[in-house]
Amino acid sequence: MQRRTFAWASGRWGLRRHTAAGGTGTLGRRSSSAAASKDREQTTAAALTRNVGIMAHIDAGKTTTTERMLYYTGVTRKLGDVDDGSTVMDYMQLERERGITINAAAITFNWKQHRINLIDTPGHVDFTFEVERSLKVLDGAVALFDGSAGVEVQTVTVWKQADKYKVPRVAFVNKMDKPAASLPYTVDSILKKLHTIPLVVQLPLGKGKDFCGMVDLVAMDILAWAPGSDGLEYSRTPLVPAGGGARGDTQVPPLLLSKQLWEEILQARCLLAEQVLTLDNHLLDEQLLADSLDPVTLPPAKLREGLRRITLECRGVPVLCGSSLKNKGIQPLLDGILQYLPAPNERDHGIPSALKELCAYAFKVVHDPQRGDLVYLRLYEGSIRTHRGLYNFTRGKEEKITKLYVIQADELVEVTTMTEGNIMAAVGLKNTITGDVLVQSATAAKAARKDLEGKGGMVPAVLEGLKVPEPAFFCTIEPETAAQQTELDHALQCLSREDPSLRVSVDPDTRQVVLSGMGELHLEIIHDRIQRDYHVRANLGKLRVAYREAPTIPVTLGGSLDRNLGNKRQFVSLSLTITPIDNGQLPQIKLSPSVSIPSWTTAADVLESFRGGVDIACGQGPLLSFPIRNVQIELVGLVLGVGTTMAVMSACVSETVSKALRKTEVRLLEPFAQLVVTVPEELLGTVLSDLTSARRGVVDEVTSHDQIATVTAHVPVASLMGYSTALRGITSGSGSFASVFSRYEPVSRVLEKTITEQLRGYV
Numbered sequence: 179m180q181r182r183t184f185a186w187a188s189g190r191w192g193l194r195r196h197t198a199a200g201g202t203g204t205l206g207r208r209s210s211s212a213a214a215s216k217d218r219e220q221t222t223a224a225a226l227t228r229n230v231g232i233m234a235h236i237d238a239g240k241t242t243t244t245e246r247m248l249y250y251t252g253v254t255r256k257l258g259d260v261d262d263g264s265t266v267m268d269y270m271q272l273e274r275e276r277g278i279t280i281n282a283a284a285i286t287f288n289w290k291q292h293r294i295n296l297i298d299t300p301g302h303v304d305f306t307f308e309v310e311r312s313l314k315v316l317d318g319a320v321a322l323f324d325g326s327a328g329v330e331v332q333t334v335t336v337w338k339q340a341d342k343y344k345v346p347r348v349a350f351v352n353k354m355d356k357p358a359a360s361l362p363y364t365v366d367s368i369l370k371k372l373h374t375i376p377l378v379v380q381l382p383l384g385k386g387k388d389f390c391g392m393v394d395l396v397a398m399d400i401l402a403w404a405p406g407s408d409g410l411e412y413s414r415t416p417l418v419p420a421g422g423g424a425r426g427d428t429q430v431p432p433l434l435l436s437k438q439l440w441e442e443i444l445q446a447r448c449l450l451a452e453q454v455l456t457l458d459n460h461l462l463d464e465q466l467l468a469d470s471l472d473p474v475t476l477p478p479a480k481l482r483e484g485l486r487r488i489t490l491e492c493r494g495v496p497v498l499c500g501s502s503l504k505n506k507g508i509q510p511l512l513d514g515i516l517q518y519l520p521a522p523n524e525r526d527h528g529i530p531s532a533l534k535e536l537c538a539y540a541f542k543v544v545h546d547p548q549r550g551d552l553v554y555l556r557l558y559e560g561s562i563r564t565h566r567g568l569y570n571f572t573r574g575k576e577e578k579i580t581k582l583y584v585i586q587a588d589e590l591v592e593v594t595t596m597t598e599g600n601i602m603a604a605v606g607l608k609n610t611i612t613g614d615v616l617v618q619s620a621t622a623a624k625a626a627r628k629d630l631e632g633k634g635g636m637v638p639a640v641l642e643g644l645k646v647p648e649p650a651f652f653c654t655i656e657p658e659t660a661a662q663q664t665e666l667d668h669a670l671q672c673l674s675r676e677d678p679s680l681r682v683s684v685d686p687d688t689r690q691v692v693l694s695g696m697g698e699l700h701l702e703i704i705h706d707r708i709q710r711d712y713h714v715r716a717n718l719g720k721l722r723v724a725y726r727e728a729p730t731i732p733v734t735l736g737g738s739l740d741r742n743l744g745n746k747r748q749f750v751s752l753s754l755t756i757t758p759i760d761n762g763q764l765p766q767i768k769l770s771p772s773v774s775i776p777s778w779t780t781a782a783d784v785l786e787s788f789r790g791g792v793d794i795a796c797g798q799g800p801l802l803s804f805p806i807r808n809v810q811i812e813l814v815g816l817v818l819g820v821g822t823t824m825a826v827m828s829a830c831v832s833e834t835v836s837k838a839l840r841k842t843e844v845r846l847l848e849p850f851a852q853l854v855v856t857v858p859e860e861l862l863g864t865v866l867s868d869l870t871s872a873r874r875g876v877v878d879e880v881t882s883h884d885q886i887a888t889v890t891a892h893v894p895v896a897s898l899m900g901y902s903t904a905l906r907g908i909t910s911g912s913g914s915f916a917s918v919f920s921r922y923e924p925v926s927r928v929l930e931k932t933i934t935e936q937l938r939g940y941v
Contacts, residue, residue, distance in 0.1 A: 231316045231320070237324070239322055240301060248285065283588075292516050297601075303332055310339050314343055314639070319346075354389045359389075378449070381395065390403060449472055552605060554604075558598070568617070571623045575822075606841070613718065645681060656717055666716055680694070705718050723895055732758065757810045773816050788828075810846070849894070852919075855905065858886060865908065875899070
């Protein structure tokens with residue numbers, strides 16, 4: 179693929195080699211042979227920028243949709259295909275071989291004088307963290323749905339992540355060309371499973387292979403694509419009742435203008451207008467003053483404004499439809515991104531005034547063999563330029579950016595300056611990792627902390643680090659030869675910096691290196707990358723499930739630490755209580771009101787030290803060295819010698835908590851997943867029997883749609899190892915499944931004994 183240069187010219191960002199004309203209907207292409215200078219300053223108005231992600235369940239068509247966007251906006255000259263391995267966004271060889279997205283890939287393009295920074299996120303559950311860190315820096319998202327499947331299990335997960343960061347969304351019901359595709363079915367599942375209000379703004383024209391376009395219920399137009407085309411040419415024709423005729427560059431079949439269809443369109447338009455008037459008081463007041471509440475005659479511009487306000491406030495979701503594979507509906511989706519999703523300056527991130535000059539968030543680190551570590555940044559405030567001194571707000575370190583790049587999937591276009599609202603990659607940041615915040619100076623950071631303290635310590639989401647999910651599986655890894663140990667250590671260091679959901683540790687007994695990850699596929703990909711990218715031949719041990727341990731009996735215990743460090747005596751005496759709780763959460767800490775805080779320190783410092791000691795002790799339980807969960811640890815008594823450091827107190831806490839955990843009774847917890855299996859109805863009995871007997875599953879729900887049964891069950895994660903092969907065998911390849919972590923549950927005493935013996939190597 180030819181290299182592209184990205185430059186600011188004529189009041190817009192553009193790719194010098196080819197850009198979109200940005201018109202409605204038939205799209206044109208323009209090319210320029212002039213090369214843009216790498217040092218040329220590039221700026222764009224925040225109001226004309228959209229930072230958007232595409233999120234969905236695996237195989238909903240995210241990457242195919244993105245590839246169509248790139249083609250219609252002029253970034254590429256041919257349509258990328260996932261099956262052929264010719265996509266721009268899935269540029270890793272592993273992604274092309276497996277046909278799935280592994281890394282969230284970013285790219286920038288123009289559409290109708292707007293700049294769109296787009297991130298294509300993975301859909302597989304093992305790479306949920308990629309979605310999480312992408313959504314945190316995005317202003318809007320496109321949620322894709324398979325029109326024949328509706329809301330799927332991973333869709334619910336990524337939707338909750340978007341809810342967490344209050345990201346406005348539009349929905350795109352894809353694959354409307356499939357025989358079983360149904361817009362009403364998908365809309366109903368959005369309403370029931372995602373607990374949001376779907377606002378249908380398009381109706382499909384034709385069903386299955388006859389799908390040829392859609393009705394725009396806002397503008398009251400018919401959009402139709404020529405059969406067999408690459409989607410560049412389409413017509414927009416104003417709607418008229420049956421008998422009036424409708425012709426454009428592409429002929430609209432008379433059937434699509436029948437009386438029945440016209441009535442369906444009017445009914446859908448009325449429902450949309452009523453929903454918007456109900457949800458948007460501003461529009462309702464306007465129409466009441468104008469004495470115009472007729473939903474059919476509600477002006478498209480007013481309706482669009484109301485939809486935008488509703489979307490930005492996350493009170494509803496506009497629903498569009500199309501078929502990315504068949505090249506239909508992408509241009510209206512691009513229009514919808516501009517019309518309904520916010521610009522960066524339309525979202526209030528609560529950033530302290532002291533950081534208005536510069537505030538950037540590091541959401542990803544990628545190791546580049548030539549350039550070194552690339553840190554992906556979202557710039558919330560101010561502007562950033564190369565060779566400027568920065569300050570890491572999170573780590574208290576001075577930093578400097580040596581080079582800045584606009585991200586074009588696997589290609590980078592060097593620039594010297596970037597402005598507010600943009601996403602970029604930076605080189606030269608030595609101490610910055612995922613979740614860190616960069617500001618202009620240490621002085622600004624100090625002022626911001628003081629400002630936050632004055633507001634009760636409430637930290638805006640932008641300044642918070644990312645919560646990394648707990649690993650579900652682990653295995654050992656070792657090089658084939660001892661001579662490659664150093665290279666393996668380097669590879670693991672780079673990969674764990676790139677991917678915080680990968681955890682590398684050393685077993686204290688065997689001294690083996692242990693990898694912990696989100697699932698089988700996650701660890702397989704890591705293993706492949708070690709061998710391909712870093713050229714280290716390594717062997718993985720047997721895959722194990724990451725269990726947890728939980729105390730079942732309350733314990734109160736005291737501890738003390740008395741030692742001399744240098745010429746100073748360090749003395750700590752404390753007592754704490756361990757109480758089991760049944761909420762499936764990480765260890766919780768509590769400071770009793772009876773605890774007396776010495777005048778020479780603060781409650782915040784004591785609490786931080788207490789938390790540090792608890793975290794260390796709960797990292798390895800007394801039963802099988804798995805982390806502790808389901809516990810509250812309360813500090814009920816404390817005596818600190820004058821001048822005792824918080825590090826010494828933390829060590830005393832850790833030692834006391836470890837002793838208390840050994841005194842209580844500890845049970846083993848195993849992870850459960852919510853499993854969704856889709857099979858033909860005639861094979862339902864076989865699948866249910868396998869789930870409930872061989873895999874210890876509990877079936878929650880069985881539904882059926884178009885002769886396809888969907889089983890929802892809760893199943894131990896351990897029993898899902900190898901399930902893909904097993905399901906393929908019992909359904910002759912016609913079944914599919916998806917799973918997502920659900921919760922931890924205690925195992926029976928018999929099973930606990932079996933697991934203990936297996937993990938200790940007795941059997």
